[in-house]
Amino acid sequence: MIIAIAVILTYWPISLCVASVKWDAINISIPWRYYIAGSLQDFSLPLWYPNQNLGFAQYIDPQSWYWPSWILSIFGYTNLTFHLEYVIHLVVAAVGVYHFSLYKRISRSSSITIAIVYSLTGFFIGHAQHLGWIVSAAWTPIVILQFIKFTNTFSYKHLLGTSLSLYLLTTGGYWGFIVSVYYFLVIVFLYRLYLLLTVETDYQAKVGIFIKRSLLLVFLNVLTTSLVLYSVLSNINLIERGQLDLEQLLYGSLYPVDFLSFFAPIATYVESFSFWKGDISLINVFIGTFSILIIIYSLLFNFKLFKKHWKLTLLIAFSFVLAMGESLPIRKVFALYVPLFDFFRFPSLYRMFAIIGISLLLGHCIDHITSWRLFSKFLIYAVGSYVIGIITIVAIHYEELITFISQITLKPSEMSLEFLFIIQFFMSIALLLLYLLVTKMAGTINKSTLLKAFLLAEIMFVSQLMFPHTVVDIRQNPLDIFSKIKIIEYDNTKNRLDKITLNDVEKLSREHVKYGLNKATYMGVVSYWAYTPYQFKGYTELENDSLIEYIKNKPFVYVSDDNEAVQSDYYSIETTVDSNRFGFIVQNMRDKPLKLNLSQNYHFGWHCYVNNERVCISRSNISLMSIELPSGRSDVQFIFKPDYIHILFVLSVLCFLFQLFFYFKI
Known part of the structure; x- marks a missing residue:
């Protein structure tokens, strides 16, 4: 309770909705979740997102299946919901580090102190716009703690705790953190197995139990994340964010000069690329002046503490080495030779692991000032x-x-x-x-208590100075911004998609929505443009081709004959748009088949039915879809329903609930 109150009060501009988040939060995270909330309210799964880049298979993104966000989206998702989700994960992060520090035998008062410190570091403030990073930083300490407890006790409770928290990390976190945590767990497993074989007595029985239950953990984790695994693996070759070249992989590194933010975080206000070199979100490693001085003091006068906790020291050092991707060669080596390390950018993300280590080491240092x-x-x-x-x-x-x-x-x-x-x-x-x-x-006041009070006072104070100049906009009130999201009734566009061009839709969305870049999402209309990290390779090819101008000047759905648009006098279309479905009643007045063109990206998950009979969907205009339209009246239904997704969804839900039930029962 103390931790939650401290975090909520310190982040008062966000928790009390006095200021707004900005940048990627507004332009990416909130529109995505707004779309997902709309799908859930229609009792549909968030499979196809039609409003960005002529459609994207949203189910590919693991964050589409993140349960906490679904729960918060029951009544819709706005920027206010985002604020709530952000603050909840700050509290989860702090509580996770608190329990981790107690497990490391750090005193309760020091555990409370470092838990609050962890949630107020430059990482959390700098990445308020990147909810996936915040979710990762919240669940990572819990995953690692549960797994370490499991390797020491072999208990089913901690086995289930690891599996559940891994699922939440996998569905809510950023890819780089997910891959790194899984590798970390493998290293911990191998180290524990080595100790069992070389140090423990009666090792044969213990090794057998350990391996069997570890395999059970793998099995449960695969079942629970089967939906995410299948979605990603079956689409990985279709999306633009596939394998990256070395220059892209090293983008967003931590540089030696960035370590000055340990002592001067407010200097990161100035986005001087000639000095800081990196983005303002990626350079801040602030954890408190007192925190760093306490650790330096212990390093100089109580070095045996670092020897005793060599694993934490090694974690901190190696994490910073990986974070300095451009300055040191280790991240490059990992990208070239370690599987999956060539699928994510921003080496600076590893400073989160270093901050976790520093936080725990700080607790030991405070408790052992000699x-x-x-x-x-x-x-x-x-x-x-x-x-x-x-x-x-x-x-x-x-x-x-x-x-x-x-x-x-x-x-x-x-x-x-x-x-x-x-x-x-x-x-x-x-x-x-x-x-x-x-x-x-x-005089007689406990010096340790006084030090903790000053440590917290300092980091809370500096946090207030950093808020307005990082990713929190004090000039914007979230309540005012929400009122600008004018969700209009657009009968003249939604139900007449054969009459209004994509260029006209784009102009209309910019006119009616004054919030963020992905305006079409709030209006529910199809757009050829989006601010998003994901898109299909085929759409990128279309976007770079002169054909895109032809598509922009056509309606969302239109009829053609030998690639030439047919005058609307020869056909009529009535349109219905639902989640994962487009319906058209088309009257072809010619005595020969025509082509019905749909300005949505081709994907193997699409199925089309004409008068209740399934027909073949052709790939046209580089990345879009078309079908043959017979003469006369036709009921055309485009339905997005990738194979196995609904089965895997049910399997994932049942497995998650099964584990959750037994976790609290054991």
Whole structure:
């Protein structure tokens, strides 16, 4: 409860809907979930998303099957729902680290402290726009904790806990985290098996139980995620986001200069690519000045603590090595030789694993500060280091600072980089001096409690400074934005898709919806454009061909003869659009067959029925669909129903509920 309250209050601009998330949250995550919510309200599975890039098989994306998001979507999905989902996962992340730290025998007060710290790090604030990354950071500690408990106890409860949390990570998280966590679990399994064979007594019986139950875990996990596995594997060659070249794989690396955000997070306000080199979301590793100083102190004066917890130290070091994809060769080697590492970008994502390790190591360091007198002296030296840093910056950038100060602005995003570093260093000096003064005057007050209070106060305060200048827009009120999502009744377009061109639909959506880039989603109309990380290779080919202009100037559905559009005097169309289905009543007034063209991407999951008889769908216009239309009146139904999906959905649901029931019963 303490953790949840602390997280909710610290993130008050989001939790109280005072400010809005922005960027990818508005342009990708919210429209996707808005579409999924609409499908669920129609009692349909979210299979085909017609509103972006002339249609996409949404079921391919694992996040389409994320249960917590479905539950929140019962009454529809808006930007307010997104805020709620974001804050819930912040709390889940903090609670996960709290239980992990207790398992690592860290004191309860220190566990609460590092749990709150973890959820307030630069990773969570910087990636507020990337809900998949937030979900990954929430479930990863829980997955690892459950699996470690399972390898130590072989218990069915922790086996089920691992399987359930793995499912939530797999369906809600980002691909890079999912692949990495599975590899991590394999390493833990092999290490535990090695210990059983070399250290444990009566190892034969234990090894047998361990292997059998591990195989059961694999079996349950495959059953539960069978829908996701089949959806991805059967479509992987169709989508543009397939195998990437090395340059693309290393995009979004962490650079050595980014480690300065440990000590000066507000300096990341300035999106100076000549200095930071990376995107503002990917460079922030802030975990608190006190946190880093405590760890440095322990490294210098209590090194045996690092030897004792060498696994955490190794996790931190190796994670940062992987994160520095362009600067160090390890990520390149993994991309070339380790399966599945060539399917995701952003090496900087590995800083999340490092932050988990740092958080747990911080708890041990707080609990094992051997000399408070020595620690106070160390902080005095830290103050001196910050003073030297300020003097150095002023000496090197004196003229630039004078010029800037003469034109001083109160907008941090417009401040010079050097000035922000100086402000941050002054803040750190003031905080450290205040802590030293309070400890001097406190007398009998527990110094450990005082340190934790200052640590939390600092990271909460700095979080408030980072919110407005990262991915939270304080100028936009979510309630006001929601009112701008004008969902209009568009009888003149939805039911007359044979009359209005795709270009006209695009103009209409831009006119009526003033929110985000994927406006067509909110209107429920077909669009040839979208801001999305996924699209079909065939559509990309069409988009790069001159034929796309011809398609844009045609209606969503039209009739042609020998590739020439037929005048509407010779046919009529009545249209119905439902989830995963397009229906047309077509009157072909000619005495010969014509071609009915549908501006939706061809996919093997489409089935077409003309007068209740299944007909062959032809691939036309590079990536789109057409059928032969007989003379006279025809009832045409395009239904998107990929094979096995509904069976696998039922199997996945039943397996998940079965495991959930026995997890709480055991």
